[in-house]
Amino acid sequence: QVQLQESGPGLVKPSETLSLTCTVSGDSFRSYYWSWIRQSPGKGLEWIGFVTSSGSTNYNPSFKSRVTISVDTSKNLFFLKINSVTAADTAVYYCARDRGGSSSPFVIWDHWGQGTLVTVSS
Amino acid sequence: DVQMTQSPSSLSASVGDRVTITCRASQGVGQELGWYQQKPGRAPKLLIYAASSLQDGVPSRFSGSGSGTEFTLTISSLEPEDFATYFCLQDYTKPYTFGQGTKLEIK
Numbered sequence A: 001q002v003q004l005q006e007s008g009p010g011l012v013k014p015s016e017t018l019s020l021t022c023t024v025s026g027d028s029f030r031s032y033y034w035s036w037i038r039q040s041p042g043k044g045l046e047w048i049g050f051v052t053s054s055g056s057t058n059y060n061p062s063f064k065s066r067v068t069i070s071v072d073t074s075k076n077l078f079f080l081k082i083n084s085v086t087a088a089d090t091a092v093y094y095c096a097r098d099r100g101g102s103s104s105p106f107v108i109w110d111h112w113g114q115g116t117l118v119t120v121s122s
Numbered sequence B: 001d002v003q004m005t006q007s008p009s010s011l012s013a014s015v016g017d018r019v020t021i022t023c024r025a026s027q028g029v030g031q032e033l034g035w036y037q038q039k040p041g042r043a044p045k046l047l048i049y050a051a052s053s054l055q056d057g058v059p060s061r062f063s064g065s066g067s068g069t070e071f072t073l074t075i076s077s078l079e080p081e082d083f084a085t086y087f088c089l090q091d092y093t094k095p096y097t098f099g100q101g102t103k104l105e106i107k
Helices: none
Strands: A003-007 A018-025 A033-040 A044-052 A057-059 A067-072 A077-082 A091-098 A109-112 A116-120 B004-007 B010-013 B019-025 B033-038 B045-049 B062-067 B070-075 B085-090 B102-106
Touching: A003 A091, A003 A109, A018 A033, A018 A091, A018 A116, A033 A067, A044 A067, A044 A077, A044 B085, A057 A067, A077 A091, A109 B045, B004 B085, B010 B019, B019 B033, B019 B085, B019 B102, B033 B062, B045 B062, B070 B085
Parallel strands: B010 B102
Antiparallel strands: A003 A018, A018 A077, A033 A044, A033 A091, A044 A057, A067 A077, A091 A109, A091 A116, B004 B019, B019 B070, B033 B045, B033 B085, B062 B070, B085 B102
């Protein structure tokens, strides 16, 4: 059974860096893509970006150059970093597996973590 | 970015009702449209991808249709566990974008 679990600080100060880890169990990284998505009352659901098992990335331009997603396949982990955070980055952050990956033109987010609330506040 | 607009924003219905939710895209997205269900405090759950493909394990009372700019999610006969919020997602072009959600409540 594939499981994803987000972890990281629940409180980040403005202008600092938000760092989250997603631990994947029950499967390998294969040809899937691994995404980060967030949800806030103000902006709803927002795709942040994804990383492939080889480390290639694709980001939502709205984050400009603030975001970095990376992967450590040897440990079944992938990561999210958003720098220079503001209160607008306060949200529940989800990691998700895209089963479509490189094999399908469709996004198939079939497994999600439970989500972790990150609050940006001094 | 492609804007996704769902209607209605909220909907009251009864167990056994047939319900349809619509999602409109600001430009054509082919059939690259998914539907997700979310319950309070939980992550979204994939129901439909590629506009009409039912995800494994999802009951057959859920169905999706449409292409281009207009899509629908239909629940043929509501069950108590279907009361939740539903989101559409376009994955035709990056950045992937979601609709604002349709909250389905018990009448």
